[in-house]
Structures are given as structure tokens and as C-alpha cells.
Amino acid sequence: MTSKMSHTQPPSLFLPSLRNLAAISPSDVSRGITYLRSLYTPRIRGSKILGRITPDGSTISWPSSSPEDLDALVGDEFERGYSIRWLTYLAHNATQIQASAEEIAVIIDSAAAVLANCGGPASAGVLIRTIVFPASGIEVTLQDIPLDNGMASVGAQTWGGAFVLAEMIATHPEEFQLHKKSQSTLRVLELGSGTGLVGITVAKIANHLDLPTRVVCTDAYPPALHNLATNISANFDNISGTLSVESLALDWSIMANKPLTALFPPPLDIAFDIILGADIIYEAEHALWIRKVLTRFLRRNGLFHLLVPLRPTHAAESGTIEMVFIADGQGPEILSKETILCAPEKPSEEEIVYAYYRIGWQ
Missing domain, CATH: 3.40.50.150 (Vaccinia Virus protein VP39)
Structure with a gap:
């Protein structure tokens, strides 16, 4: 099981520049927030299956669904710091985006929530998890409170x-x-x-x-x-x-x-x-x-x-x-x-x- 993320680029390369927010589409901003949510939503302990031991004692291996390069990316302090700065600037300046008041409010709330995620489980309040099962392509969105x-x-x-x-x-x-x-x-x-x-x-x-x-x-x-x-x-x-x-x-x-x-x-x-x-x-x-x-x-x-x-x-x-x-x-x-x-x-x-x-x- 993996969090939904179709990119393994580091945030410093993937995220759009915020130098001219008025020129960035709301969809591009939302895509960046979703990307960071998939990276920094706190992982659930004991959720990465390695294998099954059947009643007769044989072991069935399990396909890995969390690439090692992704784990390394999540632990990269430079990229986490870059993401925090990006989200902080966005939350404070989102009114410059050419979007409706409702869309801007959603962007600000989403950025603030992911910003809390970047601080780890102790900092997070309500969590929104998007989970994809690679074997079936099924996607589930969950809220933890x-x-x-x-x-x-x-x-x-x-x-x-x-x-x-x-x-x-x-x-x-x-x-x-x-x-x-x-x-x-x-x-x-x-x-x-x-x-x-x-x-x-x-x-x-x-x-x-x-x-x-x-x-x-x-x-x-x-x-x-x-x-x-x-x-x-x-x-x-x-x-x-x-x-x-x-x-x-x-x-x-x-x-x-x-x-x-x-x-x-x-x-x-x-x-x-x-x-x-x-x-x-x-x-x-x-x-x-x-x-x-x-x-x-x-x-x-x-x-x-x-x-x-x-x-x-x-x-x-x-x-x-x-x-x-x-x-x-x-x-x-x-x-x-x-x-x-x-x-x-x-x-x-x-x-x-x-x-x-x-x-x-x-």
C-alpha cells in the first residue's frame, strides 16, 4: 500500500515557482499541495508488508510498494525545509492567485494542513490520507482526526x-x-x-x-x-x-x-x-x-x-x-x-x- 504519488522528483524540482502567483493556475498549486501531502503525511506504523507465513510454515514474499528512493526523499531535510518555505509563502500570499474566494480558501486550508504534516505526527491535526493499492488501482481517501x-x-x-x-x-x-x-x-x-x-x-x-x-x-x-x-x-x-x-x-x-x-x-x-x-x-x-x-x-x-x-x-x-x-x-x-x-x-x-x-x- 502506498500513498498516492506519481512523481519521485524532489519538491525543489517538482513544485512550481511562487515568484509570480498571479500567473500560476489554481490547479498547478493544488497539484503541488497534493504532492507534498503524499510525501509528508505521517506514515502508519506496521503497514508495510514483507511477507506471509502460511499454516504449513512456508513464506510468501510480498511485492514492495514503497520505493527506497521515496523513503530517502521523505527523510531529506533540505527538501523538507524547501517544502515548508513553499507552503508558508503560499498560505500567506494565496490571495494573489487568480481564483475565486472559495478556491483560495481551500488552497490556504490545504497548505496549512500539509504544513502541519511536515512537522511530523505530533504537529499534525486532522490528516487527509490518499491511499492507492497498486495491485488493484483502488484509491481510498481517509480523514484521521x-x-x-x-x-x-x-x-x-x-x-x-x-x-x-x-x-x-x-x-x-x-x-x-x-x-x-x-x-x-x-x-x-x-x-x-x-x-x-x-x-x-x-x-x-x-x-x-x-x-x-x-x-x-x-x-x-x-x-x-x-x-x-x-x-x-x-x-x-x-x-x-x-x-x-x-x-x-x-x-x-x-x-x-x-x-x-x-x-x-x-x-x-x-x-x-x-x-x-x-x-x-x-x-x-x-x-x-x-x-x-x-x-x-x-x-x-x-x-x-x-x-x-x-x-x-x-x-x-x-x-x-x-x-x-x-x-x-x-x-x-x-x-x-x-x-x-x-x-x-x-x-x-x-x-x-x-x-x-x-x-x-x-
Whole structure:
């Protein structure tokens, strides 16, 4: 997975000169801002896949989507400084551009946002990410909003696990039932959607393949749900008649305590073919709640695709997955497990490891 950027020229060569702003078109200015956003939007830790280790122990390599020269360019202090000066001048002098007041306001806001990105994650407020999956050509635009001191805002950030699962889906859609036309609509539920990257990716691929699909992205926290709805709207201004994408509040703890005979309004009135979850188990109770949710909402021939980071700090919580999803005849169970290896932020650090489970009924 890569940020969208079709150029690897350094900013000092790519960006238009601002000496005569009145002679520069708004589109050229916007192109420069987009270019810098793709360079300097903070990277997501643990999102660069190196390979997959299958259940039989064999390793499948993964094509690199982040050229080394691009990484070097991002780390070039001269180019970063040049970009900061370019954006600063633009933000202060944009009124000289021959454009409408609305266009100028957008340019100023965009330049200010990218300027914050240039200072790194600690400086950035709202982030706009444009992500392209090279294998499929699918493009997703996401908004991340700043974290506050509570758990409610965690879902408004894009985490590495969501990047990894989304790239797996985009690279091998056939492994996620996104390859054959059916008379019935494919029903997809995402748990703990956060910014919606995984669900939006599925919907974009289904739309590209002209597969009748309904995608329901869910979260429990209001800040995340509001941001999720914003991201869905940003990516689907023109949806085909065979595709439906929506956001919905879903609290696993409440759902787990309802009787199996309880009825729910659409879109939860019918079971789902595919359920997805990335980086959603970080409390001891989560696996228990999620299994009860699956027992209610996963079709008998459906699959739950779960990706979790193997963090030393949450070893006990992630360990509950294999304790809960067992072959006891009481609900869905683990059908297979793979290990996903991702590159660390620094060469001196250890690889980041995820466990990928396929869970279903036997």
C-alpha cells in the first residue's frame, strides 16, 4: 500500500515557482499541495508488508510498494525545509492567485494542513490520507482526526492493522469472496471500523468488479462514527445501483448480552457472508463478545477475517482469541492462522508481526 504519488522528483524540482502567483493556475498549486501531502503525511506504523507465513510454515514474499528512493526523499531535510518555505509563502500570499474566494480558501486550508504534516505526527491535526493499492488501482481517501485522552477517539485514527488487511483484500480479492458474480447481494460487515479503510476498500473493489454488495461499517464510539460517515461520503459520491455502503453504531458488549432470538432492524436483520476486523481485540472481554456477535450475524458458510498485532503489551488479550474460538460446537471457530510480517520503522528495530485468522462454522 502506498500513498498516492506519481512523481519521485524532489519538491525543489517538482513544485512550481511562487515568484509570480498571479500567473500560476489554481490547479498547478493544488497539484503541488497534493504532492507534498503524499510525501509528508505521517506514515502508519506496521503497514508495510514483507511477507506471509502460511499454516504449513512456508513464506510468501510480498511485492514492495514503497520505493527506497521515496523513503530517502521523505527523510531529506533540505527538501523538507524547501517544502515548508513553499507552503508558508503560499498560505500567506494565496490571495494573489487568480481564483475565486472559495478556491483560495481551500488552497490556504490545504497548505496549512500539509504544513502541519511536515512537522511530523505530533504537529499534525486532522490528516487527509490518499491511499492507492497498486495491485488493484483502488484509491481510498481517509480523514484521521486527533486523539484526545479517551478511548472514544482511538477509532478516528488509521492503524497499521487496517492498512495491512485492506492491502491483503486489494491484492487478493478472491480470498475474500470478491471474484465471482452471484444472483444475491454479497453482505459484508466490518467490526470496529474506525476510519473505515477496510470496509471502504471492500466496497471499492466490489464496485470495480460490478459485484452486488452491501457493506456495513460499524463502531461503538460517536467520534469514530462521525468521522466514519465523513470518510464514506468522501469516497462514494457516485455509487452504482448494485452497491450500498453505510455506517452504523454497534456495541459488542450490548449485543453479546441479547438473546439469540432477538430481532434487529435492517441492515442487521439478515446474516452476513463476510465479517472483517482489524486490530479490534485489546481487552480481555473482546474475543468473548465478538464470538457472540459472530454467532448471531455470520452465515453458516460465511467467514470472519481477523487481523491482530502481536504486541508484547497485549499478549494476554490477543491470546484470548485461541482460547475463545475453539471447536466446541457453540459458535464459529478458528479455521486457519497465518503470520504477517511487516517492516519496522527503523532498520534497528524488530519486524512487526500480525496474526491473521480465518474463522467460521464447522
